Amino acid sequence: MKSQVQALLVGIALLGGVHIAAAETIVIAPEQETVIREYVKKQPIASIDLPGVELNIGSTVPDTVEIHKIDAPDVTYSYTVVGGRTYVVEPGTRKIVKILD
Numbered sequence: 001m002k003s004q005v006q007a008l009l010v011g012i013a014l015l016g017g018v019h020i021a022a023a024e025t026i027v028i029a030p031e032q033e034t035v036i037r038e039y040v041k042k043q044p045i046a047s048i049d050l051p052g053v054e055l056n057i058g059s060t061v062p063d064t065v066e067i068h069k070i071d072a073p074d075v076t077y078s079y080t081v082v083g084g085r086t087y088v089v090e091p092g093t094r095k096i097v098k099i100l101d
Helices: 002-024 032-041
Strands: 078-082 085-090 093-099
Touching: 032 093
Parallel strands: none
Antiparallel strands: 078 085, 085 093
């Protein structure tokens, strides 16, 4: 009985952790992603290199990197291009929310 209770508590803790991680994930609607892709394609910026820095979804873009506002209806994101990859960034936190290939 004790092991069943412990297993239940571990399961609840794991599910709680998944819920917290999911709450931090930002999902961009397909329509909004299309608008972002079109804007970035029409407003190209120069790619920069950041040797030794690995950027992924959830990473914070360093303050030394200039981010550019996406000036499109219903879009509150910015973007930058590093190492030839386009990163969609949440301007307030500078966190990467999407990588466009």
